Amino acid sequence: MKQILPLAALLVIPLANATPAWAVQTTDHAADAPSDTPVVSVGHISPVMDQGRYFHGILDEFEGRYAASGTDFRWDGEAWYGSDYNKLWLKTEGTLERGRLHDGDHELLYSRAISPYFDIQGGVRADIDDGPTRTWGALGIQGLALYQFEVQATAYVSDRGRFAARFEGSYDFLLTNRLILQPQAELNLYTKSDTGRQVGAGLSDVDTGLRLRYELWRKFAPYIAFTYAGYLTQARRIAHDHGEETGSLRLTVGIRSWF
Amino acid sequence: MSISFPQRSGLTRRRFINGLGAGCVAAALPHPASAMASASGIVPAQASSLWNLTVDHTRISLDNKSLNAPCIGGSVPGPILRWQQGDTVSISVENRLRHEDTSIHWHGVRVPSDMDGVPGLSFAGIKPGDTFTYRFRVHQSGTYWYHSHSGMQEAQGLYGAIVIDPVHPDPNQCDRDYVIVLSEWTDVSPMDMISNLKMQDDYYTFRQRTAASFPKEAREAGNAWTALKDRLAWSRMRMAVTDISDVSGVIYTYLLNGHAPDMNWNGLFRPGERVRLRFINASSMTLFDVRIPGLEMLIVQADGNDVEPVPVDEFRIGVAETYDVIIRPQDERPYTIFAQSEDRTGYARGTLAPRQGMIGTIPPMDPRPVRTMIDMGMGTMKPGETMDDMSMPGHDMPTMDMPEMSADHTEHMHHMGPMAMPPMEVDDPGLPPLNVENQNVAVMPVDRLGSPGDGLEDNGRRVLNYKQLRATRPGADPRPPTREIILHLTGNMERYIWGFNGRKYSESGPIRLKKGERVRFTLINDTMMEHPIHLHGLWSELENGQGEFRPYKHTIIAQPGSRLSYLVTADVAGTWAYHCHLMLHMDLGMFRTVIVE
Numbered sequence: 043m044k045q046i047l048p049l050a051a052l053l054v055i056p057l058a059n060a061t062p063a064w065a066v067q068t069t070d071h072a073a074d075a076p077s078d079t080p081v082v083s084v085g086h087i088s089p090v091m092d093q094g095r096y097f098h099g100i101l102d103e104f105e106g107r108y109a110a111s112g113t114d115f116r117w118d119g120e121a122w123y124g125s126d127y128n129k130l131w132l133k134t135e136g137t138l139e140r141g142r143l144h145d146g147d148h149e150l151l152y153s154r155a156i157s158p159y160f161d162i163q164g165g166v167r168a169d170i171d172d173g174p175t176r177t178w179g180a181l182g183i184q185g186l187a188l189y190q191f192e193v194q195a196t197a198y199v200s201d202r203g204r205f206a207a208r209f210e211g212s213y214d215f216l217l218t219n220r221l222i223l224q225p226q227a228e229l230n231l232y233t234k235s236d237t238g239r240q241v242g243a244g245l246s247d248v249d250t251g252l253r254l255r256y257e258l259w260r261k262f263a264p265y266i267a268f269t270y271a272g273y274l275t276q277a278r279r280i281a282h283d284h285g286e287e288t289g290s291l292r293l294t295v296g297i298r299s300w301f
Numbered sequence: 302m303s304i305s306f307p308q309r310s311g312l313t314r315r316r317f318i319n320g321l322g323a324g325c326v327a328a329a330l331p332h333p334a335s336a337m338a339s340a341s342g343i344v345p346a347q348a349s350s351l352w353n354l355t356v357d358h359t360r361i362s363l364d365n366k367s368l369n370a371p372c373i374g375g376s377v378p379g380p381i382l383r384w385q386q387g388d389t390v391s392i393s394v395e396n397r398l399r400h401e402d403t404s405i406h407w408h409g410v411r412v413p414s415d416m417d418g419v420p421g422l423s424f425a426g427i428k429p430g431d432t433f434t435y436r437f438r439v440h441q442s443g444t445y446w447y448h449s450h451s452g453m454q455e456a457q458g459l460y461g462a463i464v465i466d467p468v469h470p471d472p473n474q475c476d477r478d479y480v481i482v483l484s485e486w487t488d489v490s491p492m493d494m495i496s497n498l499k500m501q502d503d504y505y506t507f508r509q510r511t512a513a514s515f516p517k518e519a520r521e522a523g524n525a526w527t528a529l530k531d532r533l534a535w536s537r538m539r540m541a542v543t544d545i546s547d548v549s550g551v552i553y554t555y556l557l558n559g560h561a562p563d564m565n566w567n568g569l570f571r572p573g574e575r576v577r578l579r580f581i582n583a584s585s586m587t588l589f590d591v592r593i594p595g596l597e598m599l600i601v602q603a604d605g606n607d608v609e610p611v612p613v614d615e616f617r618i619g620v621a622e623t624y625d626v627i628i629r630p631q632d633e634r635p636y637t638i639f640a641q642s643e644d645r646t647g648y649a650r651g652t653l654a655p656r657q658g659m660i661g662t663i664p665p666m667d668p669r670p671v672r673t674m675i676d677m678g679m680g681t682m683k684p685g686e687t688m689d690d691m692s693m694p695g696h697d698m699p700t701m702d703m704p705e706m707s708a709d710h711t712e713h714m715h716h717m718g719p720m721a722m723p724p725m726e727v728d729d730p731g732l733p734p735l736n737v738e739n740q741n742v743a744v745m746p747v748d749r750l751g752s753p754g755d756g757l758e759d760n761g762r763r764v765l766n767y768k769q770l771r772a773t774r775p776g777a778d779p780r781p782p783t784r785e786i787i788l789h790l791t792g793n794m795e796r797y798i799w800g801f802n803g804r805k806y807s808e809s810g811p812i813r814l815k816k817g818e819r820v821r822f823t824l825i826n827d828t829m830m831e832h833p834i835h836l837h838g839l840w841s842e843l844e845n846g847q848g849e850f851r852p853y854k855h856t857i858i859a860q861p862g863s864r865l866s867y868l869v870t871a872d873v874a875g876t877w878a879y880h881c882h883l884m885l886h887m888d889l890g891m892f893r894t895v896i897v898e
Binding site: 071072073074075076077080081083084085086087088089090091092093094096098126127155156157158159186188189190215216217218219220260300 | 402419420421422423424425426450495496497499500501504507508509510511512513533536537539727728729730731735736737738739740786787788793795796798800801802804805806807808809810811812813876878880887888889890892893894896
């Protein structure tokens with residue numbers, strides 16, 4: 043954790059400075075170029091509100107994954123507060139399996155908009171669940187890729203000098219304007235195994251789903267899905283040795299909602 | 302004559318009639334729930350130079366949407382103000398809102414800048430409990446309107462019509478004269494709209510292309526592969542062809558003189574009479590396409606200025622524009638005024654009839670428009686094509702960067718000869734950057750003044766376009782411009798940020814003009830939406846090919862992917878607002894100040 047704090051601090055510092063000069067594209071002959079002598083408005087009233095800050099949260103997954111052997115409960119959500127350029131994110135996910143919480147992953151990130159569709163994000167991640175706790179520094183990118191895929195790629199470095207990476211993607215396929223089919227996948231990679239957390243070196247685990255949601259209204263959509271969560275490569279052997287399930291396809295029911 | 306609209310006590314029928322003069326006795330009294338004094342659309346019998354207006358919150362329910370609306374005298378729209386050209390008018394505005402400042406801006410009216418009513422620029426706004434008295438000489442005549450420039454009050458009901466009588470006999474004098482105010486009504490607060498759009502840009506759009514709509518598209522395209530390729534191309538660009546209106550009929554009820562469609566506003570006529578309709582688009586986010594099935598409309602005025610009459614079947618009215626039309630219904634039957642929103646998610650409607658209570662037939666709405674590569678500023682390119690794919694002999698990329706002279710400009714050059722042309726300063730920002738605040742660059746912007754607009758081309762009706770507007774008198778300032786200011790209209794729909802030249806308001810400086818300077822403003826719309834651009838305080842003379850008879854406007858629709866220009870004489874000193882009149886676009890950055898010094 044000690045190594046991570048300075049990194050996190052470094053990433054959070056730009057929050058204090060809402061719009062650094064390098065964010066503004068200057069053009070040589072624009073009649074409305076930024077002025078050295080700002081015009082003071084009467085009564086210091088801004089005629090518009092283009093520096094607003096907003097607060098939103100979304101639960102993408104809030105679901106029960108059914109199986110004869112027992113039903114898992116999983117959530118995956120995030121919330122953000124901030125402006126067009128600078129946002130503070132809280133992301134959290136986890137799975138409750140037979141009374142035990144695992145895959146508990148919580149991140150606090152600062153994000154900075156860098157292009158029309160992409161933000162860079164950096165901060166800390168803590169794996170907190172019923173397994174051993176791990177902490178990581180995080181640096182990643184999130185945005186809307188070509189063909190309107192939502193993508194995230196994040197690299198992590200742990201307090202023990204290990205590295206990890208996560209790739210996430212989803213796509214909204216509109217069957218109708220309210221009935222939406224969403225394939226989604228999350229992949230985790232690690233440089234070293236961590237048997238206490240069922241983590242194997244290399245491609246370690248995958249969590250994927252095909253969700254069919256109906257937007258009763260924009261912010262509330264129940265869904266049914268097929269989800270698959272499983273360990274891969276070395277992690278699969280570790281799980282097998284522990285006598286655990288190595289992967290399962292499940293019928294899933296859940297709710298997607300946001301504010 | 303002084304009209305006072307008292308607070309809370311409500312508006313009695315008697316006061317209503319007193320206030321507006323006897324002329325409105327025959328008028329339909331609106332649904333009592335809305336208690337709207339101005340809802341008859343009838344212009345007050347006489348002009349007055351003295352007005353007292355009271356701004357207060359009033360609980361109004363329309364179409365089951367209840368809102369504590371900031372409005373004047375409990376009425377949405379507010380009272381119709383009738384002035385006389387040449388008079389000095391005095392309007393006291395009392396703010397009885399509890400915790401909010403207010404203001405009134407006289408849209409299109411040429412006033413000293415401290416009377417323009419923009420908090421932060423003209424004055425400090427009107428604090429709760431305070432009264433501010435506007436006082437200015439009325440130089441012009443025609444149809445205008447007023448609205449709040451504080452908070453987002455204009456989206457919630459703080460607006461109304463202005464009719465200014467000309468000093469000289471009005472060539473468009475008619476047997477009957479109605480104001481037709483088009484607007485929206487919703488119980489969703491504008492702040493919530495912005496917040497929702499920041500999270501999901503298509504929040505209010507439920508007309509997107511889907512799997513279910515694919516067979517229809519495939520039929521229209523000829524085969525499935527073409528339709529699929531088109532979809533993939535747009536999806537690759539991360540754009541939606543169905544991106545027409547940011548806020549739609551999903552939450553809006555569209556109003557005609559404060560009447561929801563089911564309330565059916567009524568206007569009376571006798572067959573054979575000439576009826577003048579003064580259309581005002583007082584909405585905050587909606588362009589309307591207006592027609593009266595069965596009647597030809599004669600466009601006689603645009604933005605308060607008389608134009609040579611243009612007979613049309615339909616016209617598009619941008620937010621904040623006004624059009625006066627004359628109709629001459631001959632038959633003893635009801636006619637429907639039908640104003641459908643550009644995205645076809647709803648309509649405002651009313652009935653003109655020989656007798657009270659008649660109901661006109663409501664026509665079906667037209668198909669919703671879809672955006673094309675023209676709207677993306679890609680000219681005639683096909684979706685998926687890039688500039689590199691185009692073989693354009695003698696037209697290489699770098700020239701796109703250079704300030705191109707518009708056709709009209711070239712015309713000037715021919716007229717005057719190059720020697721008479723003063724050296725021209727061009728403020729050209731170059732192509733806007735693709736950055737957080739801008740997602741598209743119109744590489745081949747085209748002149749779209751001859752187009753009636755997306756969704757109206759080739760619809761089988763005679764639809765007005767900007768090229769048809771010809772002033773009835775030559776422009777007051779014959780000087781050619783000495784400076785050209787090129788501005789790109791930019792935005793990022795995905796992040797819901799708007800601006801000019803890839804910057805929002807708070808990151809930009811003012812546009813400075815010298816007093817008396819003659820300037821050409823050239824707008825290049827890099828976004829795929831229409832932007833009704835409004836310059837306060839000064840006229841915008843649209844260069845539409847009508848030479849010295851170019852129309853004087855206060856609000857000009859810049860069509861998506863288009864390039865247009867207009868001339869401005871900076872004849873009144875002060876700090877002026879300059880912005881897109883789609884209210885959310887303005888508030889999220891498509892706003893500048895123009896300082897005349």
